[in-house]
Amino acid sequence: MLTPCLQLQAPCEKWAALLTDDRLRQQLCDRRMEKLKTVTAKTTAVKLQQWLENVFELGKNALENGWQQFEALVSPPKPRAARGKGDVVGAIAPVIRLLEPHQIEQTRRHAAGVLGELGVGNPEVIDALTQLLHTARDEETRRQAALSLGKISPGHPQAGIRKARYLDFGMQLEGHSVALIVAIMPRSDDKLGVFLQVQPIEGRKLPPHLKLSVLSESGEIKREAETRSDEEGKGKDNLIQLQFSTASGTRFQVGVSVNEVRVTEEFIA
Template identity: 25%
Template sequence: MKFNLSLDDLSLIYPEQVFLEFSPEKREQLWQQTQRQNYSNTAARWNAYLNCLCLNTFLTYLETEPDVPGIPKVWHQLADLPSVWEVVNGTAVELDKVRLVLIPSEASTFTELRVPREWVELPEWVGNYYLAVQLNLEECWLQVWGYATHQQLQEKGRYDRMDETYSVDAEELIEDLTVMWVVEELYLSSKHQVQPLPRLSSLEAEALLEQLSQKTPYSPRLDVPFVKWGALVADDQWRQELYQRRLKQLVSIVEPREVTINLGEWFEDIFKTGWQSLDRLLTTDSENLALSFRGDRSTLREVRNVAVEGIKLIDLGMELGNQSVALLVGLVPEAEQRVGIRVQLYPAGGKDYLPPDIKLALLSQSGTNLLEVQARIQDILIQLKRFTCPIGKGFSIQVALNHFSITEEFVIELLPGTVS
């Protein structure tokens, strides 16, 4: 649904749904409040702003709604919320023994409720109900499309391994929030039992904190396996420590260097720093990738004229509705100590098309823009013109959309025994 109707029109079209207004002054006040808080990147700050505005508006509604059981209480503590919003979208509100999880989005088109895995699988975070909230910042109102239960997400939700979320279509949500209060009055709601994740040792936690505290323009939640990530952020002390360390990167005297990926290691099936073999990924989870990836893998490699391919999921940030894309880099050895390289960008997270206007660029080692392509409406992929790079040299690939950008640095150093 797009924002092309008035609030009164929408209320008539969706009579069961909740529409809440907020004033331009409140919108500005909460933006300034978020500006005074500390976050390590603009995506996290924007996520915090959306969650803060959503929470403030919804709490006002709960306090004036006569059917609401109990007094609403924010979970976590208010002082702890920045450590959550730094890395995860969503806010929990408790009413007696009931926990609601608000999942805000400013996307102009709403088709599904997409809940980060943390809210579904961490025993400390699990909610009874998950509310889909769409914010219209320009017109100063929000729309609660409805809710899904924890049981519904676990049993019928689509689990997306690429961006670690559970989702249900808008049509599957229960629109009337009063149903939720009636169920609670009759003591019919329940949460499915969730098994706790294995606890981290102090050494494991410290290693994760060191890795995940490095400066990034996005949340690091996808950079390590969820079983480790979840165990880290579920612990209040470690999550706060991660938050504080990420903030320290902003005031470091020496800017940390980006991690450089040695593409030579890929020929030995060695993938590091968030990258993985496309073959291995398709063996374990092809369902959430674009259709273009599926099929016989050896045939696909021949068509693309590559010998080995690495893939990395890129979360475009909470500011852009948690959209994800997959960066695919294919390599083939060539004569005269050179490597042929093909770079492509695909939709991920169950999407069929790339976000319009997303850019893919090749940069030299000095940062000069050498090649660039931009997605149009309903592009299923974009790719750079095939190029070659001498062994021992490097280059960078940049993905950018609006204010978001991420740059991956590469070098080609062949390992001993690698056939060139």
């Protein structure tokens, strides 16, 4: 049986020298980093309109592409005590009242999130969230209304959807596990609203100098956000995010990078 050194077709003394020579070790590290920077995964562009229609190409469904429902990957559901149908119906009316225009926007936004958990198939909740989409005073509230509408009435023409994908950076993140979150919402001007986030999966802080980028089809950076560091050089951000709108059919890329290593996903609006 061949010894490990013979299997590698190099004298043991040579490998011992590599372990002790800082210059050679750095060269090996540089070569490995260069390979990581230049390797491009052969992935199929994600068609975001199909997310809204809940349709995927044959053999290219969301799970095979690594995309999952946001709650399944980033926020696993916690066990809750079973509630009777009557209890749920009784709880809905007071929450709907919190959507009224005289309420502060934060209250309306929180109420919209609650209705996304309680109002599956309830026509009153669907109508209330649809109305909120037209009366909300800020984009955050409209986004929450659209996402909740997507949960309780999939396929609704004004519903939004949010999915997440685990990003594998190997050893680059020093034990951090992160997810790319993509939320999309139809707009009244026939464009598609796109909201991007990077979050840690385990609830830890993101590492410093991690970048989230929106790139054109040709690779030109259009928007970019970067995590910050504290006085000790550790990450201080729980998430980074970007948002924009784009015309139907537009191709773009989303990149997440750290230490000059980038994971890129391609999308068609």
